[in-house]
Amino acid sequence: MRYLIHLAYNGTNYCGWQTQPNLPTVQQTIESALTTLLRTPVAIVGCGRTDTGVHASDFYAHFDLDGPLADNLVFKLNSYLPPDIAIFSIDPVADIFHARFSATARTYKYYASCARLPFSQGLYCRIYFNPDIDAMNAAAAALMQYDDFTSFAKLHTDNKTNICHLTDAHWSREGEMLVFTITANRFLRNMVRSVTGTLLDVGRGKLTIDGLRQIVEKKNRCAAGVSMPAQGLFLTKVDYPELP
Secondary structure (H helix, E strand, O other): OEEEEEEEEOHHHOOOOOOEOOEOOHHHHHHHHHHHHHOOOOOEEEOOOOOOOOEEEEEEEEEEOOOOOOOOHHHHHHHHOOOOEEEEEEEEEOOOOOOOOOOOEEEEEEEEEOOOOHHHOOOOEEOOOOOOHHHHHHHHHHHOOOOEOHHHOOOOOOOOOOEOOEEEEEEEEEOOEEEEEEEEOOOOOOHHHHHHHHHHHHHOOOOOHHHHHHHHHHOOHHHOOOOOOHHHEEEEEEEOOOOO
């Protein structure tokens, strides 16, 4: 039977979601806990791959198991796992459901601030200029007119395509935070962080909107801005049309 885990994690202490040899990852940590508690090897499949240091406030993974779940498994998992991973629920789903491929959209938020915020340490990126949010929103609107994001993709990956369909891209203020929200059907590795860095170049006056268009149309990662630090990035929503 297939089960779906709804979870969240602070990625500070992990080398991303996906299991890697001899490195701490979120996937490996949860698989190890499930294997111990269920007394059988358990492999889980995540809704995506977050990089080292990236966080997720809304994340899903599925696994297959012969037979019913152990009683109070969510409580037991949360007791067993480190405090930077939280399991919200584990529910049965159809066997054809896939945590990655059944998702129709994902939303990321990037948090930055000019302020020194000790209680948000490790959860945002501090910047040392006051960006023009209107200019960045105009640039984000221009970005949504494209679907080939080669210029913002990590080099030398196994992507079969760099086409992504954006449905939202905008900046807002939340208290001391400047927040970039972006939604698409799929994302490329490092895409959100490099898009954020490029839009911040617009906000500080280093890049015009025409310059942004030229970067996108060059389809060359070297043309885009810097990739922002991982600690400001959160996966905040994953959409599944067949789930309530």
